Amino acid sequence: MIKTKSKIPTPFNPEDFRKEGHILVDRLSDYLHDALSGKEMAVLPWSDPDRLVDFFSFDSAGGEEESLDAFIKRIIDNSIHIYHPHYIGHQVTSPLPATVLVQFCTTLLNNGAAIYEMGPVNMAMERNVIKRFESLIGYSTGCDGIFTHGGTAGNLTAMLAARQVKTDYNIWEDGVKGINRPGYMISEQAHYSIGRNVKIMGLGEESIVKVPVDSHFRMRTDLLEEIKTAAENKGIRIISVVASSCSTATGSYDDLEAIADFCAKYDLWMHVDGAHGMGVLFSEKYKDRIKGIERADSVVIDFHKMLLVPALNTLVMFRNGERSFETFAQKASYLFQKSQKNVWYNSATRTIECTKSALGIIAYAAMKYYGNGYYRHYIDSRYDLAVTFALMVKSDSKLRLAAEPESNIICFRFASEGYNDLALNQINSEIRSRIIKEGSFYIVQAELSGKIWLRLTIINPVTSEDDLKTLLIRISELGAEIGKNV
Ligand SMILES: Cc1ncc(COP(=O)(O)O)c(C=O)c1O
The missing domain is CATH 3.40.640.10 (Type I PLP-dependent aspartate aminotransferase-like (Major domain))
Incomplete structure (x- = not known):
């Protein structure tokens, strides 16, 4: 049994909590800055699932000797970066940092x-x-x-x-x-x-x-x-x-x-x-x-x-x-x-x-x-951006829209002339797979009436029109490249 001079058992030492807490907030603030500003980082740092299990084995990185800060860094480095402007995949939000801080408090209060x-x-x-x-x-x-x-x-x-x-x-x-x-x-x-x-x-x-x-x-x-x-x-x-x-x-x-x-x-x-x-x-x-x-x-x-x-x-x-x-x-x-x-x-x-x-x-x-102002601005800007994106898709003859967007979720696909639906399904799945593995964007796909579509949720508050233009350029490049072998 661990002996301490104080009545407070070792894992519950408030001074350790204070010290580690400050280090954590500094690390998270730096991370938030980098992710939100779209710094060069793979949106999803792809790892083979079995490799990641080994990477996080209990005796990895010094086991119990690893500092809490180094442990947190390994978690961050291997996570999908929801705050990155190129995260436009599933409907998982970038939490308002203030609500994260409140949740930090409610987690402690439990x-x-x-x-x-x-x-x-x-x-x-x-x-x-x-x-x-x-x-x-x-x-x-x-x-x-x-x-x-x-x-x-x-x-x-x-x-x-x-x-x-x-x-x-x-x-x-x-x-x-x-x-x-x-x-x-x-x-x-x-x-x-x-x-x-x-x-x-x-x-x-x-x-x-x-x-x-x-x-x-x-x-x-x-x-x-x-x-x-x-x-x-x-x-x-x-x-x-x-x-x-x-x-x-x-x-x-x-x-x-x-x-x-x-x-x-x-x-x-x-x-x-x-x-x-x-x-x-x-x-x-x-x-x-x-x-x-x-x-x-x-x-x-x-x-x-x-x-x-x-x-x-x-x-x-x-x-x-x-x-x-x-x-x-x-x-x-x-x-x-x-x-x-x-x-x-x-x-x-x-x-x-x-x-x-x-x-x-x-x-x-x-x-x-x-609730009284930011939400309105946020919702309007994300829904508006989906409309802008739909216009970009419609102006490119190699792309098709599944339907006019009614929200911030949009389905579209690479649909260059000369391919049948089966080939286009293969091309679009491969486009998504390459994009997420290279880490340039995180997007998802949906199947609608037997066709594979690329699917975006423009949920991140910092994703801009320029980010979406960059995405479409990459999709066209990959579509042309993959299409040659289909
Ligand atoms: C329309 C709709 N309903 C329900 C759910 C399920 O919600 P949750 O993931 O919070 O269980 C989702 C999740 O994407 C959704 O899009």
Whole structure:
């Protein structure tokens, strides 16, 4: 056993923490400067996975003798650089540095958020964030919200509420029974968590009732009636429509007003997966994308995507707050006294998770310092840049756009004359693979109707028009080179 003079055991020495903390903040600040300014560095320092396991073996770099600073440096050097202006791939944000500092504090405090006593500040701040979103969405009083770790868990929380409220027996207690199994109508382009959640609920493939999309990859609301009837003829009782605001692959916004009308007509639960696209709540220019949002029964908003906070941090809003208490009718008497069952400040009654980190404090900090002005500027500038990029693509005869961008997500591809679709799929996959391995940019790909497209999410606040021009030049060079051998 380690002996110390002080009552404080060695690993908990505040002076060591102070010293290491200052070194860490200096290192991170230098890193942030280099990454944001687009300094020469591979956006993804590619390593073979097995090589990296060896590189980080416990006895590597001196094992326990390695300084904390050297260890941190090795982590940074081998990570993907999200703050680099050439990071334009998945929907993972460059967190606002101030929210990272707040999270540094909440990590040390380690207050949970299952019950009020274990995270009073978090619960109070969470409440104020929910009130702010009540007015942003345009809900009337009586709405409520809850934080979850991520959009997948958020969607599941809302979809469970839909199931509990719209099924004509107590499905939570009794399980799925009878022939009329509950069904969710979802877009063919819905995020995979939506279909997966239906299966997690034990409902099976037939309960995922897919609605085709139009040429802009939006849900075909003109087909809703017909598809509902067809599902019901097969013994599926439709209980909900899930809209995407926006979809993951192409960033397309479903028509919320048409979906709300349909849900109102048949008394269905309208859920909006706004994990990525709800940032437009802050934008005068782009808010029309979500016209009708105030009619949704539930909405998922990922703070860790377009609201620039560290992952994971999701808000689920319910139009009728009472509904959010119905989902989990489970008893946990060691945590909740009977009279406290339906109180907002014991959040564990309403989420899948028990212990949670202080998500409310981080979201509150972001809203407090950036919510009134920066978000609008940020969202507008990223959506505007996507429009500019689309114009660049359209002006180059070797490139094709999958659809006009409705958000900051864009799909396009190298499509020079003389190649069939199969060859173009091969060329575009190879373009992406070479780009990420050479480290010049980080971009991703999406498959739409059997075609491979290059996909960008212009989520980084410092990515500029010039960065995108450089990307297109590189794509054309690689396309011509790879095309010679296809
Ligand atoms: C539209 C949409 N919904 C849900 C999710 C899942 O969110 P999370 O990764 O926070 O679980 C994503 C992730 O990309 C998404 O784009």
